[in-house]
Amino acid sequence: MAIVVKLDDLLHAKRMTLTDLSDRIGITLANLSILKTGKAKAMRFSTLEAICNELECQPGDLLVFEADS
């Protein structure tokens, strides 16, 4: 997939687990897991905003485009 979700790296940098993030932003662990594993087909702006707000990052820190080789 060309868009890579760097949620794992951001969580690691903040010393936070997926469960912590789920509790803080009110998005289910199942949905965050889908996002983290790159299985999500689309992402709401509200989700992006909540994650960026909690992890103090920019959308570009979370989503990175990597060209398929």
Place this chain on the structure above:
Amino acid sequence: MPKDHSTLLGATRGLLWLMLALVAAAFLFVMAAAGALVVIWPDIAVGVKDSEVFIDPATIRPPLFALLGILAMVLAVAVFILRKLQALVASASSDPFIPANAARLRHIGWALVAVQLLALPLGSIARSIAVPTSQFADMGGIDLNGILSILLAFVLAAVFERGAAMRDELEGTV
């Protein structure tokens, strides 16, 4: 789901079972008629001559067998359509926008095409053996309602396919 919809679905479910029972009864009638043509043909021939429905009662036995054969095929296709409709109605109460329902509707569309194609020889055989003014000669042939039903089934299949794709996309949205 609103209550009136579940009532409608319940009524449709009952109606589909009733239609299946009628088709089964019609199939038994066709089988009985075919058996009667074999076993008691002399008696039938006398009745046919008196009815004045057929052009040449002496030669109608083979065409009548052909008619019954086609009718049996139409009834088999009707059972196929009704079973697909039952599966559609069963899923309508929970999860209708699935790729399986799009496939079911497409199968129904093709089955309706088969019914229309079977109606053509049915009509031509009926017209060749019955006097034109009789009700028997009106059997089969091209039916505008049937063609509209075919179009409706294929359009609905496309709608369900799109609906299933949209729902799939929505489920993958985080």
